[in-house]
Amino acid sequence: MTGQVLPFEQPDPLGSVRARRSQPPGKARGILQRGEHLFHAGENIESPHLIIAGVLKSYVTDENGEECIIGFHMPGDVVGFEPLVGRKTYCSTMALDTTKVLPLPHLGSPEPDTVNRPDLMTEMYREILRLVHLLQMDRGSTEGRVARFLLDYSELQAQRGCSRRSFVLPMARYDLARYLGLATETVSRVLSRFRDRGWLSVDNNHITIHEPASLLGTAGGPASGVSSDLQ
Amino acid sequence: MTGQVLPFEQPDPLGSVRARRSQPPGKARGILQRGEHLFHAGENIESPHLIIAGVLKSYVTDENGEECIIGFHMPGDVVGFEPLVGRKTYCSTMALDTTKVLPLPHLGSPEPDTVNRPDLMTEMYREILRLVHLLQMDRGSTEGRVARFLLDYSELQAQRGCSRRSFVLPMARYDLARYLGLATETVSRVLSRFRDRGWLSVDNNHITIHEPASLLGTAGGPASGVSSDLQ
């Protein structure tokens, strides 16, 4: 368990960044390149991971081989709760960009490193809220889903001190579609429609919002109690 | 067990719920009648509750006043994790039938009453699995969703020692529709279609499955890793 066998699942109980290892693969240092997996579904993972930088997506694969994306994860999020309950992961988690993660100690540590240890139960609860929010989004209209997603993302950016109006989406249209339960063509069309109405500009993955109020109306009002609890 | 603590209406530390004082005596004993709420969204609840008997639904209400049902809860399930993380409930929970619940102690009890205290972290994780399963179901075809629901319910019945082939659905078509993200008419139609193909019989809420294999095919194969983890 605590043996140092596997590269990237290394528990690293103290959370000490063993970054100084000059091993070529960044995986051992908690660095993932775009397209690399942090977890594969069904895997036995060593510990939950806190995301330090970058973005990841979590997904399960349906019977047609299509991804059902259940979440995008940003810095501050925790992924991989399974060690807390003695389970294998139910989903795969892949970096959408160069990403840095930190394995979290999770078994009764005598000296809690409070700074780097978010309350894991609270994190699990946030995961529930996230899923409920997604579920609710899934029930709305197509335009509503896209609008809601953009507004949520915009809000996240703002919370990170970035612009609420102008940002770059880290995921491809395919990912967005798989997250929102739509066809990629539909996502593309809705974005074009929003653009044609003057609500936003689209330059590949760079979005600039011009009329948040219109998006808000389409999304069905301000973020619900569920989503506002997200942060 | 730990009978000292109180039924969730008793406390009312903020005086918010004082209104319904001399209400049904059953509620104070953890008994809910059909249509009664265990929680209301936004409420500060005292403790998680273990369901002893009956069925409940949890839902959030969207901007159109429609329910988005996020779960049906059966005996053995735990609802109301918010006290563990110091939050208010994000959803409402209503009994679909006469239901008995047991408030669970959740703050560091020195002498854990192990028998009646399921591991709450595990319960929260199960909630996550449930939601992911629902999300995945939401992405499938209409017939697939209904078929999957029936098979899941059938399996639950079997686990409780009841017939896997013949059972009574405790929820109305409306609830089913709100759970599956469909119009009630569509649920009705799909059931009729299944009946016409000879896959099952429908007598109001009494379902008898004749061809589980056909339903399985429509549902897109056996329950995924996610759902099979549910129990």
Place this chain on the structure above:
DNA sequence: CGACAACTTGAAAAGAATCAATTTTTGTGG
């Protein structure tokens, strides 16, 4: 028995997926 609610069924309309073709972007090697 009667009134109301729940459920079923039908026809029409709306919406998104699919199929198909371009266009744009990205990545690679010369």
Place this chain on the structure above:
DNA sequence: CCACAAAAATTGATTCTTTTCAAGTTGTCG
């Protein structure tokens, strides 16, 4: 740095599914 190939994104036309609207029918409970 450019050219080319491959991948991603956009757009259009069509088809298919589900919702919506509108009756009916059945069931429940006083």
